[in-house]
Amino acid sequence: MNSQESETDPSKFAFAVTRIATAQICQSVGFTSAQRSALNTLTDVAARYLRALAESAAASAASSGRTQSNLCDVVRALEDLGSVQGFRGAWDVRRTRTLLASPTLVNLAKFVECVDEIPFAKPVPRCCPPPEKRVTTSRAAGVSHIPNWLPAFPRREIINVKETEGEVERSGFGIELCGKVDGGCLVGEKMKVGLLEKRDRVRFKMGFGVGRGRVKGEVGEGIVGVDLRNGVCRGGKRVSCQVYGNVDGKDTEDGKKRKKSDVPRKRRGMKKNVVAPPGNQDNGFLIDHPTR
Amino acid sequence: MNNNQQSSEGRHDDDAALSEFLASLMDYTPTIPDELVEHYLAKSGFQCPDVRLIRLVAVATQKFIAEVANDSLQHCKARQASIIKDKRDKQQKDKRTILTMEDLSKALREYGVNVKHQEYFADSPTTGLDPASRDE
Structure with missing residues (x-):
């Protein structure tokens, strides 16, 4: 190109x-x-x-x-x-x-x-005018009351696609925070922002001690879980931020290495937790986010 | 009155000469092709369907470039003439005249164009050498 x-x-x-x-x-x-x-x-x-x-x-x-x-x-x-x-x-x-x-x-x-006439060495091709762009005006679309010089409306398929995209965006956009407990320390948190595949229910789960480690029963010491919980809850639909302080730097690195491979399992673990009644979770919270 | 008549006569002469000149442009082919001139003119917002005017612009540009080139040729010749005798003997063999940045910038300065070129910019390995000693 x-x-x-x-x-x-x-x-x-x-x-x-x-x-x-x-x-x-x-x-x-x-x-x-x-x-x-x-x-x-x-x-x-x-x-x-x-x-x-x-x-x-x-x-x-x-x-x-x-x-x-x-x-x-x-x-x-x-x-x-x-x-x-x-x-x-x-x-x-x-x-x-x-x-x-x-x-x-x-x-x-x-x-x-x-001065003697010295013509140019080679005949220069005259630039042919660019092919006329076929602009579908509003008249061509069959709408008579709109002036002719206005551009045409976008095609109907495009509008439909955009609408559905917007829906997906509305329903699927979110921040996924996956807490992970490694040796008692909550080390990794993964943020995923973007379009997800369409699904019925979206659940956000954040919290201290909600991760896979808790299922295993390893609740560790030495964690400073600063639970800020200053998330913006608009109509109970979105929770954005939670910060966990970590004392042990070494553990964090270790956790980062494992983080990628652990993602699918972690999700499965999360689902399990979600199914469990929220009362079981001591220091976390759970938000159900049903699609409208 | 008399003066007016003279000037009107002169005007007639001028007009005749001008129309003759413009008519001669129809047959004249400038070195700068019409298509190129039209391209630049269109780029600058110049609209004119008359081919003679386009030719006129082409001729004017050609004249300007020819004058600049001629001036730099004179600079080049003057520079070559000022070379000391023993070197000039060698130089007699090749009477090549090369358009160099040095002469060109000198010539362009007279036309209001200030060319600043790098002193030691070598666009070929032999650039820094004396033109006379290049072939050796």
């Missing part, structure tokens, strides 16, 4: 063509060869000159209330760009002579007469 873009990049192509033209001009002047950097610089100057000329002429046309530029605009632009060098008659600000009799134009005519 990238290489294709660089190949078909119009500005690079234009630069390459300009470079050939510039090289031809240099050759006609009498140079036999050129440094690459010098030629590139001269090419850049040529392109900038062209664009400056065009911009100046376009601005001049716009200031006289026209969209199309004419000869006078071009001559004005030429004089503007030639004012660095100076030209005969530049003093004549009040234009006692007509603009069309400008010395710059006369110089150009002389140049055309004197």
Whole structure:
């Protein structure tokens, strides 16, 4: 994709063509060869000159209330760009002579007469206009009261898909916090944020001592479980945050290593716990989150 | 009155010369192709269906570039002429003129373009060498 873009990049192509033209001009002047950097610089100057000329002429046309530029605009632009060098008659600000009799134009005519005609080395393919994009307007969709220039409505399938996605998002989005007890220490907590597969009930379970370790009956010492419970409970639907401080750093690392492999089992364990009545859990809490 | 008549006559001459010049542009093929000029013009918001104006812009650009190139050629020749005699003898063999950054930046400075190039930027292994001693 990238290489294709660089190949078909119009500005690079234009630069390459300009470079050939510039090289031809240099050759006609009498140079036999050129440094690459010098030629590139001269090419850049040529392109900038062209664009400056065009911009100046376009601005001049716009200031006289026209969209199309004419000869006078071009001559004005030429004089503007030639004012660095100076030209005969530049003093004549009040234009006692007509603009069309400008010395710059006369110089150009002389140049055309004197200099041999050197056509470009190769015929340049004219860029074909891009294929017209078929825009389905609102009229095409069969709705007559909406103006024609407005874009069409999105297709019905797209809307449907988006709606269902939104539902999934609403029901499935959540933070899964899995506590894990390792040697008595609650070490890992896994946060999973994102779209989950669609299911009927989503349960969030957080807490100290609710993990797999508790099922095994290992309740350890040396844990500082800071139960902040400052979660935002909007209508009892979402609980967001719970932080557990851990004293033992070594245990944490160990737990992190095991964490990945333990995820499926842990979930199973959690389900077991969820099924159990909440009264059994001493330091945790359980929230049922039924889908609407 | 008399003066006015003269100026109007002169105007007629100018107009005739101008229309002749513009008509000659129809047959003239500038080195910068029309398509390229149209591309740049369209990019800058210049709208004109007249081919002669596009040719005029092309000719103007060509003239500008030719002038810059000519100036740098003069700089190049002046530099070569100032080389001491014994070196020049060797140089007589190859009368190559190379467009270098040095001459170009000197020429462009007169046109209001300040080119700043790296002093020791070597775009080829022989860049730093004297042009005369390159072939040795």
